[in-house]
Amino acid sequence: MSLKRKDLLSLALLSVDEIMLVLDTADSFKEVTGREIKKVPALRGKTVVNLFFEPSTRTRTSFELAAKRLSADVINFSPSASSVVKGETLLDTARNIEAMQADIIVLRHSSAGAAETLANGVKSSVINAGDGWHEHPTQALLDLYTIRQRGMNFSGLRVAIVGDVAHSRVARSNIYALLKLGAEVRLVGPPTMMPRGVEKLGAKVYYNMDEGLRDVHVIMMLRLQLERQGRAQFPTIREYSRLYGLTAERVQLADAGAIVMHPGPINRGVEIAPDVADSLSSVILEQVANGVAVRMGILYLMSGANS
Amino acid sequence: MSILIKGGRVVDPDRFVGVADVLIDNGKIAAVGPNLSASVGGRTIQANGKLVMPGFVDLHVHFREPGFEYKETIQSGSAAAVAGGFTTVCCMPNTNPVNDNQAVTEFILERARLAGLANVLPVGAITKGSEGKELAEIGDLRRSGCVAISDDGKPVMNSLVMRRAMEYALAFDLTVVDHCEDLHLAEGGCMNEGLVSTELGLPGIPSAAEDVMVARNLSLSELTGARLHLAHISTAGSVRMVREAKARGIKVTAEACPHHFLLTEELVRGYNTHAKMNPPLRTWADVQAIKEGLRDGTIDVIATDHAPHATQEKQQDFTEAPFGIVGLETALPLTLGLVEEGVLSLEQAVQKLTSAPAATFGLKKGTLAVGADADVVIVDPQEQWEVDPSKFRSKSRNTPFAGWKVKGRVNATIVGGSVVFQTALVER
Numbered sequence: 001m002s003l004k005r006k007d008l009l010s011l012a013l014l015s016v017d018e019i020m021l022v023l024d025t026a027d028s029f030k031e032v033t034g035r036e037i038k039k040v041p042a043l044r045g046k047t048v049v050n051l052f053f054e055p056s057t058r059t060r061t062s063f064e065l066a067a068k069r070l071s072a073d074v075i076n077f078s079p080s081a082s083s084v085v086k087g088e089t090l091l092d093t094a095r096n097i098e099a100m101q102a103d104i105i106v107l108r109h110s111s112a113g114a115a116e117t118l119a120n121g122v123k124s125s126v127i128n129a130g131d132g133w134h135e136h137p138t139q140a141l142l143d144l145y146t147i148r149q150r151g152m153n154f155s156g157l158r159v160a161i162v163g164d165v166a167h168s169r170v171a172r173s174n175i176y177a178l179l180k181l182g183a184e185v186r187l188v189g190p191p192t193m194m195p196r197g198v199e200k201l202g203a204k205v206y207y208n209m210d211e212g213l214r215d216v217h218v219i220m221m222l223r224l225q226l227e228r229q230g231r232a233q234f235p236t237i238r239e240y241s242r243l244y245g246l247t248a249e250r251v252q253l254a255d256a257g258a259i260v261m262h263p264g265p266i267n268r269g270v271e272i273a274p275d276v277a278d279s280l281s282s283v284i285l286e287q288v289a290n291g292v293a294v295r296m297g298i299l300y301l302m303s304g305a306n307s
Numbered sequence: 308m309s310i311l312i313k314g315g316r317v318v319d320p321d322r323f324v325g326v327a328d329v330l331i332d333n334g335k336i337a338a339v340g341p342n343l344s345a346s347v348g349g350r351t352i353q354a355n356g357k358l359v360m361p362g363f364v365d366l367h368v369h370f371r372e373p374g375f376e377y378k379e380t381i382q383s384g385s386a387a388a389v390a391g392g393f394t395t396v397c398c399m400p401n402t403n404p405v406n407d408n409q410a411v412t413e414f415i416l417e418r419a420r421l422a423g424l425a426n427v428l429p430v431g432a433i434t435k436g437s438e439g440k441e442l443a444e445i446g447d448l449r450r451s452g453c454v455a456i457s458d459d460g461k462p463v464m465n466s467l468v469m470r471r472a473m474e475y476a477l478a479f480d481l482t483v484v485d486h487c488e489d490l491h492l493a494e495g496g497c498m499n500e501g502l503v504s505t506e507l508g509l510p511g512i513p514s515a516a517e518d519v520m521v522a523r524n525l526s527l528s529e530l531t532g533a534r535l536h537l538a539h540i541s542t543a544g545s546v547r548m549v550r551e552a553k554a555r556g557i558k559v560t561a562e563a564c565p566h567h568f569l570l571t572e573e574l575v576r577g578y579n580t581h582a583k584m585n586p587p588l589r590t591w592a593d594v595q596a597i598k599e600g601l602r603d604g605t606i607d608v609i610a611t612d613h614a615p616h617a618t619q620e621k622q623q624d625f626t627e628a629p630f631g632i633v634g635l636e637t638a639l640p641l642t643l644g645l646v647e648e649g650v651l652s653l654e655q656a657v658q659k660l661t662s663a664p665a666a667t668f669g670l671k672k673g674t675l676a677v678g679a680d681a682d683v684v685i686v687d688p689q690e691q692w693e694v695d696p697s698k699f700r701s702k703s704r705n706t707p708f709a710g711w712k713v714k715g716r717v718n719a720t721i722v723g724g725s726v727v728f729q730t731a732l733v734e735r
Binding site (some may be wrong): 091109135170 | 466500501502504505506507508509510511513577578619620623624625626
């Protein structure tokens with residue numbers, strides 16, 4: 001079986017079988033990342049371009065490492081300063097890169113839909129590494145991988161996603177995927193952080209964190225964008241932290257074996273208490289480690305190397 | 308030079324509907340009636356099976372000149388207008404510089420005269436630079452030829468400034484036009500706020516952003532007695548409030564655009580920038596409310612909000628792409644679609660394109676009364692065609708209707724007694 005699509009743009013578009021294929025493929029690469037020599041020749045001669053219009057260290061590094069471990073040639077391109085100032089459009093930038101025979105373009109962009117626009121305009125495969133508030137499919141796939149690795153079944157799984165859902169691409173990708181996989185998705189946060197109509201997707205909305213966390217198996221914290229303070233979304237970090245910060249006491253409300261996730265970078269003491277971030281229930285660093293294996297799997301599937 | 312239009316079905320709203328000849332002489336309507344004969348040396352146009360109507364009046368176009376000539380010029384915009392059957396168009400002041408003074412108004416009128424196609428009537432700015440702070444010299448604007456005032460695209464947020472503008476406009480009997488949008492509520496939004504914006508991760512513009520400004524403007528119109536015209540209303544809430552305000556005798560008129568009675572926010576899926584306009588495409592329920600408003604007369608006018616943008620601008624990603632679509636060359640068949648659908652009678656539809664908009668701005672247009680300017684459009688109501696933006700007279704191609712199969716096409720457009728646009732027509 002293979003991913004019969006040119007691009008990976010969103011999890012809303014992926015079937016359950018495709019999601020499981022990515023996770024299974026990641027499994028085989030997870031083994032590679034544990035070896036003494038962490039490199040396989042699967043993508044030798046292929047070119048992967050990391051096209052990041054938004055600053056990002058961890059996602060870009062994760063993709064870079066994944067591509068290098070597959071023996072691909074990797075180019076990092078951060079046109080935030082250069083070509084945007086010159087007025088070049090996204091499509092023109094991408095066509096230039098394509099003209100250099102890039103096989104896969106990994107795109108991070110501040111506008112929702114940028115990956116789709118790009119994918120429609122170039123022949124290279126496009127992997128969405130985050131587009132505005134829309135989706136961050138590889139992050140959600142590594143989250144799913146981490147959940148599965150912990151021996152949890154998606155069917156009937158209770159997952160709380162806590163924080164600014166309205167402005168979170170990580171939340172959207174996880175909502176789409178988890179609902180498809182049969183999980184119960186609870187969204188926890190103040191009404192100002194809930195996007196209009198989100199319950200129609202099948203998620204449940206909780207304004208009270210204690211209620212939202214009760215008996216969940218997974219607590220997925222979102223990063224609070226501190227610059228939104230005072231801009232009518234929440235009054236102060238202090239109050240936000242009191243109402244929606246994850247403390248050790250709140251973790252107790254969840255299922256006994258519950259895990260705590262965070263896409264990073266974390267604001268210690270804001271959305272997550274330091275002792276929770278460092279506790280045994282935290283899988284935050286496992287997520288980072290799994291990210292490389294999952295992205296190896298995705299690059300492998302997208303490169304057509306398996307066909 | 309005289310023109311005799313023979314045997315067409317005349318639709319002159321509120322005056323006459325039926326088969327008749329129309330005689331044009333010296334740039335004016337000379338007669339409408341049976342068995343008219345041509346003057347010596349005059350032209351005769353056979354119009355059997357065609358509709359003969361007053362030229363359409365569009366209260367809402369953007370011709371981009373001065374300042375954005377790469378999108379549209381007064382010449383290209385006028386050519387698009389007459390190709391779509393519009394003989395009179397009112398151009399919004401959001402040019403660069405803004406049409407907030409006599410010099411810009413005179414420039415526009417001069418360009419329109421040189422183009423020699425449609426009647427291009429400028430709408431002046433409400434405030435200097437459309438910055439919403441100080442009133443523009445509205446008296447001067449009126450005197451030099453502006454037919455209404457509006458800060459379209461940059462709505463007046465300060466309610467006191469809007470109140471003063473309405474009061475001041477009374478002195479010149481000018482209609483005050485507002486694009487109703489609370490810029491704080493709409494901040495950063497680029498499509499309707501709802502499930503679709505949530506799914507696409509795009510910042511939304513709630514319908515309340517329009518509704519609260521409609522409510523404010525109705526209150527201010529009631530307070531001041533000013534003539535208020537609401538541009539391109541798009542929400543069920545707006546329709547409800549205007550209906551109620553009219554019932555109470557407030558001097559308000561409203562317009563709707565074809566895209567708001569035909570399309571919904573669903574069209575944005577796929578990040579289609581031709582579905583990006585302001586006000587945004589709303590929900591199915593809003594579309595139904597707009598149609599009901601058109602049907603019961605709450606919405607007086609159909610306007611296009613013709614908003615040309617260059618291809619490269621619309622090729623940007625969705626959040627960056629500018630708002631707006633062109634509309635002059637598609638409005639007629641889309642409006643006739645409402646007749647086909649049974650929403651409007653033919654006479655009502657024509658009225659909303661002619662006499663109603665003319666009355667809204669107090670223009671002596673939109674009629675075939677004897678002595679009126681001979682602005683006439685001849686339409687084949689049966690001709691089917693496919694919308695092909697590459698054939699537009701407009702400089703821009705930004706339309707969501709590309710590839711639509713539509714019915715009803717302009718055969719000839721006459722402005723001031725001169726044929727300014729013509730496709731195949733039998734002449735003798």
